Amino acid sequence: MKRNVLIIGAGGVAQVVAHKCAQNNDVLGDIHIASRTLFKCEAILDSVREKSALKLADGVLQAHRIDAMDSAAVARLIRDTGAGIVINVGSPFVNMTVLDACIETGAAYIDTAIHEEPDKICETPPWYANHEWKKRDICAERGVTAILGAGFDPGVVNAFARFAVDEFMDEVKSIDIVDVNAGSHGHYFATNFDPEINFREFTGTVYTWQGGKWQENRMFEVGRDWDLPVVGTRRAYLCGHDEIHSLAARYPDADVRFWMGFGDHYINVFTVLNNLGLLSEHPVTTAEGLEVVPLKVVKAVLPDPASLAPGYTGKTCIGDLVKGVKDGREVEVFVYNVADHEEAYAEIGSQGISFTAGVPAVAAALLIAEGPWDAKEMKNVEDLDPKPFFTVLDRIGLPTRVRDEQGDRAWNE
């Protein structure tokens, strides 16, 4: 059954989602995109048209202006557009209002990152329990499909973990998710996502699930060198991340950690800005009496993440090193994907980080439209069968591979 799609947001990830929906509009139907800034939505649709991305060329492409914090307005737009699936790739501040609109209208809901309150940098774990999971019962009651965290990480990496455990072990001991961007944007410094959101990830407490409980560290406190396919040996640091909070609930006996790759230069710039107080979301007052949030000024001087795409070179490698026991023997497997910045730009005008975040959300939408993931309740990605997901991802640009003592191969070889 064709399901019209409403995309919320008009940033770099929304651009990827729009292109991929267009390339699959034989399954998805009409494509609507809505954000606070109409011209950004129009620009994305223009780029879809420029690339002739619509599979069915007479498909509907339409831009809308919306305040996604206004749940009733989102519900009205869902009804007006006849959207059966809402892909929320707006700011993480709007998750709950958009989810409420889906519950209200019965549309399926997909997002790619956990809800955040603007004034709270880091909430207590497990993060999903603070907001999204409070809506589990009502989703089940009303038969509303809601897939949480269906980007790459969280998202595909959750499916990697589920797949590794199901296929290769009787018992899981640890899940280490490693995210390395070995690409180069050629700027002195830039963030791949909105700097405001990007830095918030690293200014709070680092929560990981180890030894059956939440462990707290500071950012950049724990680093380790990882030997990775294609990108080689890279240093990554223990980091708080959404997927730890759902995977720890599913696999409470395993250690669940997230590692993000950073070069010394990134860490140095981050440390200087953070120590000076320039990453603060609390306003300061200048000598002239102007009240201003330092983080917003840092954002204003940094390159727009979307502007990085044309010059971006190199690859990303994101995967899960999963260790466990099979037939009484210790086993380990690395399930991963390698994506290429230049290929992403050539295909849809985006950099690789946006590409890896946006494509899985569209895969999830296709699996809802086609049935396998139309769960009629709230799910995190690891709650769903990973194999149809990998099959769609293989087809639409993010192939899954496996490396273990048997060698390095496609997941289904």
Place this chain on the structure above:
Amino acid sequence: MKRNVLIIGAGGVAQVVAHKCAQNNDVLGDIHIASRTLFKCEAILDSVREKSALKLADGVLQAHRIDAMDSAAVARLIRDTGAGIVINVGSPFVNMTVLDACIETGAAYIDTAIHEEPDKICETPPWYANHEWKKRDICAERGVTAILGAGFDPGVVNAFARFAVDEFMDEVKSIDIVDVNAGSHGHYFATNFDPEINFREFTGTVYTWQGGKWQENRMFEVGRDWDLPVVGTRRAYLCGHDEIHSLAARYPDADVRFWMGFGDHYINVFTVLNNLGLLSEHPVTTAEGLEVVPLKVVKAVLPDPASLAPGYTGKTCIGDLVKGVKDGREVEVFVYNVADHEEAYAEIGSQGISFTAGVPAVAAALLIAEGPWDAKEMKNVEDLDPKPFFTVLDRIGLPTRVRDEQGDRAWNE
């Protein structure tokens, strides 16, 4: 003859000037202080009273509110207060309006730094020729004493150069001014002066006078280790500075360079902020539409320089290594001062950097009041006899020393 003093400015240097004027009010008479912010003037006068700094306890201490960019208002205040000497330690943006008020009223003028236009980071050399020296003729015509750059550097270091050349050589080959603050304020990062002014010194072209012409470098491009009295071996970097621009005019056949000591940490923080554009004086617009000058936000998050004083430890060493020829033989001499942050705080509640900048301006005021420096025209410090200056400085807290092959000794031993 007693000469009432009007101090312009109410920052860290003004605090030092006020205390030192009070300690010498038998020579200087009434002490007035004026700035945009009346309560800062009052706070300085309160600290003068707390320390019982007035030599003649019944002396006048009075605070005034002034916009020093308004030359006519400054002239009125000079007349109203009967000020015979104006010590301008306000922002470097007000030099010309305050100087004009002195020319208008006949009061003597003293400052400690070169004039700057707010929107010009670095003008063409020689800097004095862009603004102050244009008033030389009118000062001479009207018999107005104006002593330019009478802080430590510029100021005392200009006198060091003149003294070294006059006393120890027939011909001067090079003057290297070295300014090292080996003190510690205990903060992650702070500037010793107003960050806005401090950073401006380092974001422009570095001009030095070498081989009979202006040479251009970038900041931190040229570094050298210096073996200094008391503070030991320190790395200092070629840097643009006011005194090069007058000393090069007096000694055109000598190389004139200025070196400022920086630790790797300072350079790193500066480099990050500068490369990101956060030291820019040009406004940026945040995503929310707020127009803001990044440098002013950096200033707002950094510690107030005046707040550094209580915890500041360690010493400064500032001196001139002067090389030349005497009786056909190559000679070199290092003329210098060492100041102590804790002693400065104990005496007048200031850190050492403010102390070294403010005390020489008061020495100049005393020499005007007592006659030896009442030149009735515009002078840079090296145009005046350094010996009475050193004599006053010895007495009021900044003793001059000499180190050469004969050893290390007081300048007059």
